[in-house]
Amino acid sequence: MTTAGLRPLMDMFMIKTNKFFLSAVILVVAALGQPAYGAGRIYNGSAWRDTDGNAINAHGGGMYYENGYYYWFGENRRGMRSYGVSVYRSEDLMNWESLGLALTPTGDKKNTLQDIAEGRTIERPKVIKCEKTGKYVMWAHWEDGNDYSKARVMIAQADKVEGPYSLVRTLRPNGAESRDQTVFVDSDGTGYHFSSSEDNMTMHLAVLSDDYLIPTENWTRIFAGKQYEAPAIMKINGTYIGFFSGCTGWRPNPGHVATTRNLMGEWNDLGNPCVDANAETTYTSQPTYALKVEGYDYAYMYMGDRWNSSNVETSTYVWLPVMLRTGVPFLRWFDSWNPSMFETLDAIRRAESISDGNTYVLLSRMADRIVSLNDNKLCLLDDDDARMLNFVFEATGESDTYKLRRDGGDDYLTASSSGVSLQPGDDTVSQKWVLERQSDNFYIVSSPKDGKILSVRDASMANGAELELIPRTGASKARFGVYFDSRRFDYPENSPWGERNSSGVENVLNERSSMPVISYENGKLIVRVEESASRRPIAVTLYDLGGRVVAVDSVMAVDGTAVLEYPSCRSGMYIVKVVDNGQPVSMKIAVSK
Ligand code: GAL
Secondary structure (H helix, E strand, O other): OOHHHHHHHHHHHHHHHHHHHHHHHHHHHHHHOOOOOOOOOOOOOOOOOOOOEOOOOOEEEEEEEOOOEEEEEEEEOOOOOEEEEEEEEEEEOOEEEEEEEEEOOEEOOOOOOOOOOOOOOOEEEEEOOOOOOOOOOEEEEOOOOOOOOOEEEEEEEEEEOOOOOEEEEOHHHHHHHOOOEEEEEOOOOOEEEEEOOOOOEEEEEEEEEEOOOOOOEEEEEOOOOOOOEEEEEEEEEEEEEEEEEOOOOOOOOOEEEEOOOOOOOOEEEEEOEEEOOOOOHHOEEEEEEEOOOOOOOOOOEEEEOOOOOOHHOOOOEEHHHHEOOOOEEEEEEOEEHHHHHHHHHHHHEEEEOOOOOOOOEEEOOOOOOOOEEEOOOEEOOOOOEEEEEEEEEEEEOOOOEEEEOOOOOOEEEEOOOOOEEEEEEOOOHHOOOOEEEEOOOOOOOOOOOOOOOEEEHHHHHOOOOOEEEOOOOOOOOOOOOEEEEEOOOOOOEOOOOOOHHHHHHHHHHHHHOOOOOEEEOOOEEEEEOOOOOOOOEEEEEEEOOOOOOOEEEEEEEOOOOOEEEOOOOHHHHHHEEEEEOOEEEEEEEEEEO
């Protein structure tokens, strides 16, 4: 409820001029404005309470959806100590009803380690349903309570989703260590277990038995030597997407998003999925689950833990929508958000092609934000039906050239010397736009007036970043997608996630940063840095052979190639070090006259 919604109520009290009641109402309003719980938004990193008002205690959690309810399972903690697995349920991902403990510590500690006695550590519980047996199966990381050296999984089973779960066994999958873990059920019903193994250096991935109660001998190693943990897996049509963290205990680190079309095959590591400030700590979170949000085609939510290493019980939660529309999964930061955001995130679809007279929006490739009108300025905004600009594309007769009329108005996207604005229609070249389709299905939008291209000020991806026109150079190839509102129009789609559309999926797989190319042209040392997956500045440092720093640069090559020129480096040997997304790439180069 908003304060605006309470206005009539307040007016009523005003009429009575009962000051006591008025201040009581104001207090209630103030309390509703607090980021607490059930307040109609997901407030990241703040203490969440259940519908009884108790702190939600469900860490390293996972979800299971059934009959209109999301069931959230997570580590129940008493301070640092583990105490079974909690379960909550919700219809809207915001109001959570506690159903108590799904798994309660019971029995005595046994030397065989086949127990769930109080004092044992149970982490990262995940529940899946086995259609074959009709049972709910919980997998979790199990330790004896002393340290993390036992590295086992616990498998428990229940007849009802909320439990009670009883222990089936603990084990080491195929004899190997197993710490951070998750389970994933593929569309064909095959179950998989992901876990950090080999001293957390390498992830193991095993196919589960038909009853999901044991890993089979069909297993493989993925991300060998990369020290990935905290796996969270989702699938869109034929593409699997995994979120992982690095391995730094309770401390957060830069995460990784990776995709594959073959779970047991090669994974394509796309680097850190985060693009906003605090990306280097995955927004102070560690992944735990990737949830398919019901009621939409392409709505998924990242779930992470913001650990409090001195009192795990009070750790908080970071949940974010996964940005998917461009074909590259990534995470933007939101202090708070409402799952209704998925309405537009899901509804804005990529058009197969441009047709004369159709109505489209322009979506920035790097930001997944839509060209909108805010305070009379053209800028990129988070999805907002009231402010996003729908343009009717009017063919001009010249190839790939259109006029873009604001839907419902008679003003057009118009180029001025540096900016863009909406102006009443005229027949000048300033209102014509050339849309050149690129291999990734995005477009370079340029003005035939002077060849300048549509871009975003300072290559920003931020909410509110203003549009501008910039000269077309190698380093600035801002691209926009031609998308449409599928709630209003039924145009042919070209989803980057379509099962049929292999080209779209290849886009995802090819979105990699590449090595810098170094050359010596016209008496200048030139470093070209190709597109980065990180969407953050790439650091370039130039050293001489004595190890002295000659130059330090930071470039954004998010939309093409960035070119750095060093005219003073005429001859000699230099070392160029490029750090992209936290990964240093060094190489020696010879420069001669
Ligand atoms: C993290 C892991 C957590 C917890 C923690 C203990 O690496 O992801 O689930 O086990 O270590 O230090």
